[in-house]
Amino acid sequence: MSTQASTQLKANQESNRNWQIGSRWFPFFLLLPSFVFIIIVTGFPLLYSLYVSFTPYELLKPNSLTFELPKALNNYSRLLNDSVFWKSLGNTVLFLTVTVNLEYFLALGLSQLLAQVTRGQAIMRTMLMIPMMFAPILVGFQFRWFFNSNLGLVNNALVSLGLIGEQTRIAWLVDEPLGMISIIIATIWMNLPVMTIILLAGTLSLPQETYEAADVDGASAWQKFRFITLPLLAPFTYIALTIRSLDVARAFDIVRIMTDGGPARRTELIWTYAGRLAIEDTKFGLGSAMSWITVIISVAFTIYLFRQLVKSRIVE
Amino acid sequence: MRKLTLILLITSLLAILSFGVLASAQDAEPQYAGLDKDLSGINIKMLTIGGGQYEAMYQSLPVFEEATGATVEIVTLLDGFEIDKKLIQDYATGAVDYDVAWNHTSFMSRYVGFVEPLNNYFTEEELAQFSPSIIESATIDGNLQLIPRHADISALHYRTDLYDDPDIQAKYKEATGMDLAVPTTLEEVDAQARFFHDNGYTKYGYGIVGKEEAVTGRFYEFLFASGGNYFDENWEPIFNNEIGVSVAELLRGWYADGIISEDTPNLVWDGDAANFCNGDVPIKLEWYGWYSYFQSPDSCPNVAGKFGLARGFSGFQNEGARPTGWAGAHAFSITSASQNKEAAAQLIKFLTSERIAYEEAQLGFLPVRDDVWNRIIADASASGVPLDQVRLEVARTQITEDFKTPPLIAEWIPFSNLFYPYLQAIMLGDVTAQAGLDAAAEEARQLLADAGYYDE
Numbered sequence: 001m002s003t004q005a006s007t008q009l010k011a012n013q014e015s016n017r018n019w020q021i022g023s024r025w026f027p028f029f030l031l032l033p034s035f036v037f038i039i040i041v042t043g044f045p046l047l048y049s050l051y052v053s054f055t056p057y058e059l060l061k062p063n064s065l066t067f068e069l070p071k072a073l074n075n076y077s078r079l080l081n082d083s084v085f086w087k088s089l090g091n092t093v094l095f096l097t098v099t100v101n102l103e104y105f106l107a108l109g110l111s112q113l114l115a116q117v118t119r120g121q122a123i124m125r126t127m128l129m130i131p132m133m134f135a136p137i138l139v140g141f142q143f144r145w146f147f148n149s150n151l152g153l154v155n156n157a158l159v160s161l162g163l164i165g166e167q168t169r170i171a172w173l174v175d176e177p178l179g180m181i182s183i184i185i186a187t188i189w190m191n192l193p194v195m196t197i198i199l200l201a202g203t204l205s206l207p208q209e210t211y212e213a214a215d216v217d218g219a220s221a222w223q224k225f226r227f228i229t230l231p232l233l234a235p236f237t238y239i240a241l242t243i244r245s246l247d248v249a250r251a252f253d254i255v256r257i258m259t260d261g262g263p264a265r266r267t268e269l270i271w272t273y274a275g276r277l278a279i280e281d282t283k284f285g286l287g288s289a290m291s292w293i294t295v296i297i298s299v300a301f302t303i304y305l306f307r308q309l310v311k312s313r314i315v316e
Numbered sequence: 317m318r319k320l321t322l323i324l325l326i327t328s329l330l331a332i333l334s335f336g337v338l339a340s341a342q343d344a345e346p347q348y349a350g351l352d353k354d355l356s357g358i359n360i361k362m363l364t365i366g367g368g369q370y371e372a373m374y375q376s377l378p379v380f381e382e383a384t385g386a387t388v389e390i391v392t393l394l395d396g397f398e399i400d401k402k403l404i405q406d407y408a409t410g411a412v413d414y415d416v417a418w419n420h421t422s423f424m425s426r427y428v429g430f431v432e433p434l435n436n437y438f439t440e441e442e443l444a445q446f447s448p449s450i451i452e453s454a455t456i457d458g459n460l461q462l463i464p465r466h467a468d469i470s471a472l473h474y475r476t477d478l479y480d481d482p483d484i485q486a487k488y489k490e491a492t493g494m495d496l497a498v499p500t501t502l503e504e505v506d507a508q509a510r511f512f513h514d515n516g517y518t519k520y521g522y523g524i525v526g527k528e529e530a531v532t533g534r535f536y537e538f539l540f541a542s543g544g545n546y547f548d549e550n551w552e553p554i555f556n557n558e559i560g561v562s563v564a565e566l567l568r569g570w571y572a573d574g575i576i577s578e579d580t581p582n583l584v585w586d587g588d589a590a591n592f593c594n595g596d597v598p599i600k601l602e603w604y605g606w607y608s609y610f611q612s613p614d615s616c617p618n619v620a621g622k623f624g625l626a627r628g629f630s631g632f633q634n635e636g637a638r639p640t641g642w643a644g645a646h647a648f649s650i651t652s653a654s655q656n657k658e659a660a661a662q663l664i665k666f667l668t669s670e671r672i673a674y675e676e677a678q679l680g681f682l683p684v685r686d687d688v689w690n691r692i693i694a695d696a697s698a699s700g701v702p703l704d705q706v707r708l709e710v711a712r713t714q715i716t717e718d719f720k721t722p723p724l725i726a727e728w729i730p731f732s733n734l735f736y737p738y739l740q741a742i743m744l745g746d747v748t749a750q751a752g753l754d755a756a757a758e759e760a761r762q763l764l765a766d767a768g769y770y771d772e
Contacts, residue, residue: 059404059405059407059408060404060407060408060426060427060430060726062408144582148579148587149577149578149579150519150577150579150590150591150594150596151590151591151594169578169579170578171578171579171582173579173582174578174579174580174581174582174744259582260527260528262527262581262582262736262737262740263526263527263581263582263737263740263741263743263744264581264737264738264740264741264744264746265737276733279401279404279405280401280729280730280733281729281730281733282404282408282426282730283730284408
């Protein structure tokens with residue numbers, strides 16, 4: 001090779017290498033503004049909240065925002081020895097498990113039914129979204145009155161249908177476990193459309209050729225659903241479960257209005273307790289510590305769900 | 317000459333007479349206050365309570381603005397509990413950019429240090445116009461924390477169609493040996509509540525709230541009416557003594573026997589009032605603010621015109637028993653961060669003046685000024701509804717003699733938040749009255765110890 005060609009080749013190789021390096025970093029440069037924004041809007045408050053969780057800070061007592069290393073873990077220690085904290089955590093896990101799973105099965109059924117609709121599907125999809133348009137606080141007020149033992153719609157309907165006696169009044173928001181069940185019903189009523197829409201979108205995107213091949217092989221409806229629909233819907237399922245799990249784990253508005261975590265802590269969730277501690281009781285340090293314990297659990301849970309999501313896509 | 321003298325004398329007499337009539341006419345009109353200073357160029361910011369009837373007062377602000385040259389800017393209108401949360405956060409973060417802030421006798425202890433002592437802005441004469449018991453309640457360590465706007469206290473509401481029914485009276489006499497009369501003790505309330513419920517006259521026998529600060533206050537009311545208290549003079553919890561246990565067991569018995577609604581542990585004011593409005597409750601303590609709601613045939617056809625009002629009953633017959641009277645007053649304060657404290661004081665004088673207070677009283681709020689009491693009692697006597705006048709006479713007696721705030725400590729809400737779940741557990745039968753109150757007392761002691769109440 002001549003010297004000139006050799007030099008040209010080296011220059012080309014150099015240029016290619018620079019372009020590869022640049023193209024590798026280019027996506028990060030594009031994402032940089034978003035990262036900076038997230039760091040400013042989310043990162044700093046999170047770090048400040050972490051700092052506060054190591055102090056005995058109380059709102060209205062500015063001098064209490066002092067960090068002392070020997071007492072740094074007092075808030076966490078106190079929470080771990082607090083029976084109400086463990087009860088609220090247990091209630092939250094139970095609430096999350098029942099609500100998300102029930103929502104999933106209902107949404108799956110609803111989405112499959114909707115996918116079969118040939119005429120008017122757009123109208124039905126729109127009507128399905130109606131519960132989502134209400135603010136959670138309004139839903140809370142609505143269902144609080146529905147479940148009122150004396151004047152509520154539910155008990156009066158049951159009496160009218162002859163299912164309970166006139167003098168029998170079910171205390172939906174008081175009795176255990178009816179209080180939690182009532183909140184679960186209200187939450188599912190409001191959020192079922194979210195999961196349904198995600199699963200419906202997934203169902204409508206599934207390849208029809210697979211079903212046609214299954215028809216040729218003589219597969220039954222159940223077999224098609226069990227061996228084709230469900231596995232192919234897995235990525236959508238994990239996305240829906242992740243979104244709804246994080247939503248439900250943050251449940252506050254509906255619970256605050258319907259029962260405020262009572263009576264006697266029967267429906268106490270993490271965020272009703274944390275909110276009461278931090279704002280009403282002004283124990284901001286303690287509330288921050290509880291928030292961080294919850295965040296760590298939520299992050300762990302989210303990582304697990306995302307791993308399952310990635311696995312399901314690899315199988316695909 | 318004599319004729320001229322006579323003319324002059326008659327003219328003078330007529331002039332004096334006219335002046336007297338004019339002066340009397342002026343005295344008959346309620347007066348504004350706080351309009352005597354030039355506040356031109358000053359913008360006074362106010363954070364205050366909103367919703368329903370609370371906002372009618374603010375329509376008078378243009379009068380103040382025109383007379384003084386100031387402008388008044390309402391930065392936020394929120395309900396009582398939301399405004400407390402906002403104030404806590406603003407005071408904590410130093411984000412206070414308003415001059416006048418809402419206050420309340422039940423919440424004022426937590427705002428101490430963030431509001432300006434008002435002794436320096438109001439003369440003795442000006443303060444004498446307000447209810448002495450409220451002014452005294454609002455003074456902490458010699459510093460007046462607020463100027464009251466209007467008050468509320470609970471009166472005994474009872475169904476006159478039941479109490480005045482001869483058949484029911486006869487049956488009660490036969491059952492108990494006592495005359496059916498408006499109860500004056502907790503024992504009588506219990507007996508009558510059970511009678512009405514057990515004999516099917518009403519669905520429930522009594523109405524009471526069951527959660528949050530509402531039930532903590534109602535328990536406190538029964539407690540102090542029975543000679544008890546939450547804390548002693550050294551702030552040691554004493555509500556788990558015999559008196560507290562007897563009150564808790566009363567509530568537990570009522571719940572177990574269906575005397576109070578099965579929803580009680582989840583009821584606050586609106587739910588509790590709705591049961592009375594529906595005709596399901598024969599007697600209960602209730603705030604005067606619900607009067608027009610209960611008296612309206614549109615909203616409460618089952619009880620409109622069929623209920624009476626009486627002074628609160630005494631508790632269980634112990635030493636120190638007295639009428640109930642848990643009360644509070646909405647009020648105004650000047651924030652310590654205000655840059656216009658004098659102007660803010662003038663605005664508060666205006667908003668709590670006789671004229672504005674009278675207009676609020678006409679809406680149904682209970683006044684905190686003697687001059688306004690006299691006016692509305694006179695108005696009520698001319699309304700044609702006897703209960704309108706009775707209501708005010710009873711209320712005036714209660715405000716003057718029975719007014720009792722919760723313990724004036726900054727930890728009142730945190731204490732309530734730890735206390736009421738135990739009371740609910742007692743009511744529901746999850747725990748005995750003694751065990752529940754003992755556990756609550758232990759936590760309450762820890763709360764106050766953390767806050768530095770004890771020399772340990």
